[in-house]
Amino acid sequence: MKLSERLTEQRNVLLAELDRHREDIVIVEGKRDAEALHDMGFTRVMVVNRGRGLYDFSVDVKAINGDRVVLVLTDFDPEGDEIAKKLETYLRSIGCRTDRASRESLRRLFCLNKLTTVQGLRNLKEFV
Numbered sequence: 001m002k003l004s005e006r007l008t009e010q011r012n013v014l015l016a017e018l019d020r021h022r023e024d025i026v027i028v029e030g031k032r033d034a035e036a037l038h039d040m041g042f043t044r045v046m047v048v049n050r051g052r053g054l055y056d057f058s059v060d061v062k063a064i065n066g067d068r069v070v071l072v073l074t075d076f077d078p079e080g081d082e083i084a085k086k087l088e089t090y091l092r093s094i095g096c097r098t099d100r101a102s103r104e105s106l107r108r109l110f111c112l113n114k115l116t117t118v119q120g121l122r123n124l125k126e127f128v
Helices: 005-021 031-039 052-066 079-091 100-112 121-126
Strands: 025-029 045-047 071-072
Touching: 005 100, 005 121, 025 031, 025 052, 031 045, 031 121, 045 052, 052 079, 071 079, 071 100
Parallel strands: 025 045, 025 071
Antiparallel strands: none
């Protein structure tokens, strides 16, 4: 298999995995991350509000989402990982289900596609 075919396949796998979460609430770090997902057809994207605490943000997510699964899709850098860890702890403490397995699967797929940020999906989509 040619390198270009392998890269296209990896991109398609990433996009397919993301597509599985199109109906879920997806939490991202910033406005550009949200815009990238909106461009891909996601409608239930919430941006972490830096002006409020993560616990209060989690309570808002629970109120909006109820018992449905939440995907914490913060960036795959140290800051994003720390935010994700705290958010998942708070969300679970108030009875919200998070999909940690999908986050880890997406981490691997982002890495294969040489991405660390959600907003980087915009560049990925241009080549598909």
